[in-house]
Amino acid sequence: MKKMQEKAEVFRSKNAGPFLITIDIMFDTKEEFDDAVKSGVINKKTVSERYELAEEKVDILVFPAALAVKILFPRKISSGAPCDRDVYGAQQAGCLEDFL
Amino acid sequence: MKEREEIRILSLNGLLGYGFPAESLKEGMKRSPHFIGVDAGSSDPGPYYLGSGKSLTKKLQVKRDLSLAIEASLAAGIPLVIGSAGTSGGEPHLRFVEEIIKDISKEKSVSFKLALIHAGIEKKAVKKALKEKRIKPLGETVPQLTADIVDKTVRIVGQMGVDPFIKAFRGNPDIILAGRACDTAVFAAYPIMKGYDPGLSYHLAKILECGALAGIPASASDCMCGSIGRDYFEVEPANHSRRCTKISVAAHSLYEQASPFGFYEPEGYVDLSGCDFQQESGRRVRVTGSRFKPCHGLQTIKLEGVVKRGYHTISMGGIRSRDVIENLDNMEKYVSEKTREMLPAVIVEEGYMLNFRFYGRDGVLGSIEPLREKPLHEVGILIEAIARTQEKADTVCALARSLALHFGFEGRKSTAGNIAFPFSPSDFPGGAIYEFCVYHLMETEDAGSFFPVEFKEV
Numbered sequence: 001m002k003k004m005q006e007k008a009e010v011f012r013s014k015n016a017g018p019f020l021i022t023i024d025i026m027f028d029t030k031e032e033f034d035d036a037v038k039s040g041v042i043n044k045k046t047v048s049e050r051y052e053l054a055e056e057k058v059d060i061l062v063f064p065a066a067l068a069v070k071i072l073f074p075r076k077i078s079s080g081a082p083c084d085r086d087v088y089g090a091q092q093a094g095c096l097e098d099f100l
Numbered sequence: 101m102k103e104r105e106e107i108r109i110l111s112l113n114g115l116l117g118y119g120f121p122a123e124s125l126k127e128g129m130k131r132s133p134h135f136i137g138v139d140a141g142s143s144d145p146g147p148y149y150l151g152s153g154k155s156l157t158k159k160l161q162v163k164r165d166l167s168l169a170i171e172a173s174l175a176a177g178i179p180l181v182i183g184s185a186g187t188s189g190g191e192p193h194l195r196f197v198e199e200i201i202k203d204i205s206k207e208k209s210v211s212f213k214l215a216l217i218h219a220g221i222e223k224k225a226v227k228k229a230l231k232e233k234r235i236k237p238l239g240e241t242v243p244q245l246t247a248d249i250v251d252k253t254v255r256i257v258g259q260m261g262v263d264p265f266i267k268a269f270r271g272n273p274d275i276i277l278a279g280r281a282c283d284t285a286v287f288a289a290y291p292i293m294k295g296y297d298p299g300l301s302y303h304l305a306k307i308l309e310c311g312a313l314a315g316i317p318a319s320a321s322d323c324m325c326g327s328i329g330r331d332y333f334e335v336e337p338a339n340h341s342r343r344c345t346k347i348s349v350a351a352h353s354l355y356e357q358a359s360p361f362g363f364y365e366p367e368g369y370v371d372l373s374g375c376d377f378q379q380e381s382g383r384r385v386r387v388t389g390s391r392f393k394p395c396h397g398l399q400t401i402k403l404e405g406v407v408k409r410g411y412h413t414i415s416m417g418g419i420r421s422r423d424v425i426e427n428l429d430n431m432e433k434y435v436s437e438k439t440r441e442m443l444p445a446v447i448v449e450e451g452y453m454l455n456f457r458f459y460g461r462d463g464v465l466g467s468i469e470p471l472r473e474k475p476l477h478e479v480g481i482l483i484e485a486i487a488r489t490q491e492k493a494d495t496v497c498a499l500a501r502s503l504a505l506h507f508g509f510e511g512r513k514s515t516a517g518n519i520a521f522p523f524s525p526s527d528f529p530g531g532a533i534y535e536f537c538v539y540h541l542m543e544t545e546d547a548g549s550f551f552p553v554e555f556k557e558v
Contacts, residue, residue: 019238066354083453
């Protein structure tokens with residue numbers, strides 16, 4: 001079974017402001033997008049486990065116009081503060097690669 | 101006539117200083133834009149720039165972009181609009197870009213009318229708003245703001261909306277140079293001033309502020325053309341080797357945003373849920389249905405501010421010996437303990453931080469790294485010391501670095517040194533380190549009064 005990271009055209013993370021991380025998973029075709037959404041693989045439980053967050057801190061939005069699923073969760077350390085590891089939040093999606 | 105009903109806008113690139121092909125600017129100018137706009141700021145590079153007063157993009161980068169843009173805008177007799185000057189849009193950032201503009205004016209022997217819009221917010225005003233409970237955090241993890249934290253803040257800026265830009269446009273300047281501004285305000289102010297639909301204006305602005313990022317291939321270092329009519333807007337990259345597609349334009353509303361269905365501006369909410377995207381030609385997309393819902397009651401200003409957390413020094417190197425790689429956790433523990441033991445007492449009493457990052461193992465994700473136990477053949481080590489002064493940070497880093505190099509663990513075979521340092525010196529003072537402490541909305545009856553417009557002849 002192929003992972004989302006292989007199926008998706010875009011699999012990225014980024015800051016949405018200094019206190020929030022957003023992950024966008026975007027597909028090339030409507031079929032792939034519909035399959036991904038129907039499969040339920042992208043869910044709050046998996047995301048909250050991987051990032052060690054309470055489930056209610058995770059938001060998942062489905063955006064058909066761009067064949068995209070958006071994941072949102074708060075940062076534990078704000079961008080660029082002492083002990084932060086990713087100022088732009090650009091490399092946080094890797095944590096999910098093997099689990100979606 | 102369709103031509104006359106439209107307002108055309110040229111966006112220089114995603115961030116002033118990021119560069120763009122000169123050919124793209126020429127191509128964009130052929131469409132007779134009503135103005136050239138460029139966003140020069142972002143909070144994305146972290147708190148350092150607002151704290152230090154410095155710009156992420158360097159003087160010569162910014163000068164290159166501005167020289168070409170000023171030349172084009174003066175030749176066409178249209179305004180050039182720059183928002184969030186110098187990355188963070190505070191007073192030192194505004195001066196940084198103003199000086200570059202003055203240099204260009206001297207070198208090219210041209211003079212023009214400059215409108216400066218200030219965005220620094222006085223601490224007094226923030227504390228007053230705090231007392232009157234007109235301040236709220238933007239997100240649940242944003243720390244609570246107190247008068248004490250406001251006092252400790254290095255600098256506070258507010259993101260201006262479209263009104264200060266409209267005021268500046270009315271003075272007919274050649275260049276508008278604004279401090280911290282909503283990315284959209286740079287591009288939306290003009291069409292809104294001319295009576296175009298605010299929903300479409302803001303949505304178009306949201307796409308234009310990133311340069312050609314909504315194009316395929318995407319780039320923040322290229323120009324984007326936009327036009328707005330009565331009930332639609334269109335976008336198309338200036339560069340013929342890029343194109344906009346329905347999906348690339350729709351997808352742009354995901355980028356760095358909490359929601360693709362809409363976004364908040366100081367003046368209200370822009371609802372994108374009813375948008376329709378149509379491919380007009382091979383490279384151009386038409387958008388309809390972006391709706392604006394004005395806020396009722398008080399206007400809001402988004403505030404940004406940072407506190408200084410000390411100074412830091414880093415040392416980095418590589419580890420290639422199996423025995424050392426097997427003892428990374430032991431190394432971290434040993435070095436942390438011994439550093440504390442051997443530092444001058446004053447540094448320990450004042451407080452310091454010592455952070456290790458092991459790249460190849462869990463350098464990016466830290467403790468949540470799922471592949472942390474995977475066998476490694478090489479690891480990058482980054483040692484970071486944070487202390488009250490640069491000298492003290494240098495001291496902590498130097499001590500920790502030598503302890504790590506010579507850490508004698510059980511079973512050690514690479515007994516001459518544990519780390520390959522690529523450089524001499526091996527340690528780099530990194531200057532001050534900051535943290536965002538203000539990321540709040542301030543309610544006000546008169547948002548415009550916080551962003552004074554100043555006209556100057558250059």
